[in-house]
Amino acid sequence: MASADSFGFLLRQVSRDISQLISSTKDILAIIGAIYAAKKTFDISYGAYTLFKNHLRGQISPLNLEKSFGKWAVITGCTAGIGRAFAEELASQGINIILISRSRTRLQREANKLEQEFGVETECIPVDFSQGRDIYAALETKLKGREIGILVNNVGVMYDYPMMFTDVQVERLWQLVNINIVATTMMTQIILPGMVERGRGAIINMASSASLKPTPQMSVYAATKAYIDYFSRAINYEYKSKGIIVQSLMPFYVATRMTRFSDALSKPSLLVPSATKYVQHALCTLSYSTRTTGYWPHTLQWWFLSLIPENIYMWGAMRVLNALRRQTHNRIRHRSGQKGSQGSTGSMSESDSTTIEPSSSIGSISTIGPSASSSSVFYSATEDSQSNLASMDKPHVKFD
Numbered sequence: 001m002a003s004a005d006s007f008g009f010l011l012r013q014v015s016r017d018i019s020q021l022i023s024s025t026k027d028i029l030a031i032i033g034a035i036y037a038a039k040k041t042f043d044i045s046y047g048a049y050t051l052f053k054n055h056l057r058g059q060i061s062p063l064n065l066e067k068s069f070g071k072w073a074v075i076t077g078c079t080a081g082i083g084r085a086f087a088e089e090l091a092s093q094g095i096n097i098i099l100i101s102r103s104r105t106r107l108q109r110e111a112n113k114l115e116q117e118f119g120v121e122t123e124c125i126p127v128d129f130s131q132g133r134d135i136y137a138a139l140e141t142k143l144k145g146r147e148i149g150i151l152v153n154n155v156g157v158m159y160d161y162p163m164m165f166t167d168v169q170v171e172r173l174w175q176l177v178n179i180n181i182v183a184t185t186m187m188t189q190i191i192l193p194g195m196v197e198r199g200r201g202a203i204i205n206m207a208s209s210a211s212l213k214p215t216p217q218m219s220v221y222a223a224t225k226a227y228i229d230y231f232s233r234a235i236n237y238e239y240k241s242k243g244i245i246v247q248s249l250m251p252f253y254v255a256t257r258m259t260r261f262s263d264a265l266s267k268p269s270l271l272v273p274s275a276t277k278y279v280q281h282a283l284c285t286l287s288y289s290t291r292t293t294g295y296w297p298h299t300l301q302w303w304f305l306s307l308i309p310e311n312i313y314m315w316g317a318m319r320v321l322n323a324l325r326r327q328t329h330n331r332i333r334h335r336s337g338q339k340g341s342q343g344s345t346g347s348m349s350e351s352d353s354t355t356i357e358p359s360s361s362i363g364s365i366s367t368i369g370p371s372a373s374s375s376s377v378f379y380s381a382t383e384d385s386q387s388n389l390a391s392m393d394k395p396h397v398k399f400d
């Protein structure tokens with residue numbers, strides 16, 4: 001009897017403890033839920049605030065770039081796309097431009113346009129950044145002593161279209177490293193000390209939203225852009241107390257020569273702006289954010305994609321980029337067929353210089369680096385495109 005009593009007592013005790021545990025677990029879960037909801041509310045409110053701060057404030061009260069940073073800007077990769085749009089937008093604000101790209105002809109054409117349209121001074125320096133270390137001593141000599149207030153490290157290359165790592169030609173891998181990573185690092189190394197001396201300056205580095213997460217089919221390109229982002233953030237931290245802004249710009253797709261592999265990405269739209277529209281937005285963010293997509297619809301895209309777990313993101317990217325590559329595959333076949341039937345291989349219309357000349361003065365040109373030729377499949381049905389086409393047919397390349 002006594003043992004039955006004690007068993008009943010024990011049972012009541014255990015069930016009371018369990019119900020207490022359940023109610024305190026409920027309390028704990030309620031607290032966790034409240035914290036989570038508060039955090040999400042804070043994130044959304046902070047996101048809305050940063051959207052306003054980074055993207056709208058600059059539109060409402062734009063910065064006087066010349067007053068803030070100085071009279072001269074250097075822009076790499078400025079004869080097309082985003083770089084050209086930067087040159088035009090900065091010149092329209094009265095900034096003199098030092099233009100750096102490969103093609104002497106295109107540089108001079110762009111410089112003439114800036115001088116005539118905006119009445120600014122220009123200087124052209126033809127350089128092929130794919131040549132690596134050898135070009136920088138001459139570049140440094142040309143830029144020495146110049147009061148450069150803004151450096152736009154824009155030059156960059158991607159593959160001709162998304163592809164698997166082993167299908168990327170070795171030459172393109174070197175270009176990706178030399179142009180996307182080395183050029184930005186060395187241009188900064190040449191120009192930043194002068195900015196530090198003067199106590200003011202802005203460096204805009206073109207990273208990319210491709211580095212938001214690892215991106216299959218653009219593996220090396222995305223990795224080079226992750227470097228640019230990390231590099232920019234670190235040196236911004238190092239030099240912000242010296243009056244220098246280093247901005248990491250991370251756009252999604254912008255309709256330029258680089259996105260010509262896809263019809264959809266070649267037509268400007270809300271999510272794929274033209275280079276001019278993109279740069280007009282991006283420049284307004286300069287003093288308000290040191291790490292931004294530069295364009296508010298891209299920032300919304302960034303938020304949405306940040307929520308997706310990495311594996312699902314990569315699975316989706318693989319599928320989307322496979323589809324884009326398949327489109328490109330068909331276009332190259334179609335174009336090769338057309339060229340073949342016309343009996344022409346096609347070539348770029350503008351030639352590039354191979355000379356190395358001494359330092360230039362305003363309005364003049366000299367060239368650093370050997371001949372540059374474009375390998376883009378969209379200028380011509382080149383050997384490059386044929387071999388890429390062949391590599392796309394390798395059995396391990398799987399189209400969905």
Ligand SMILES: NC(=O)c1ccc[n+]([C@@H]2O[C@H](COP(=O)([O-])OP(=O)(O)OC[C@H]3O[C@@H](n4cnc5c(N)ncnc54)[C@H](OP(=O)(O)O)[C@@H]3O)[C@@H](O)[C@H]2O)c1
Pocket residue numbers: 076077078079080081082083084100101102103106127128129130154155156157158179206207208209250251252253254255256257258259275372374
């Ligand atoms: N378009 C996009 O969707 C997108 C998205 C995110 C980030 N980005 C980044 O934005 C930057 C600009 O891209 P974009 O789309 O404007 O490219 P783009 O239209 O292909 O223009 C590239 C520019 O770089 C120059 N260039 C190319 N190779 C060069 C070399 N070896 N040496 C010197 N100059 C060279 C080209 O001029 P020449 O041919 O006359 O030399 C051209 O002016 C890149 O860093 C890119 O990664 C672009």
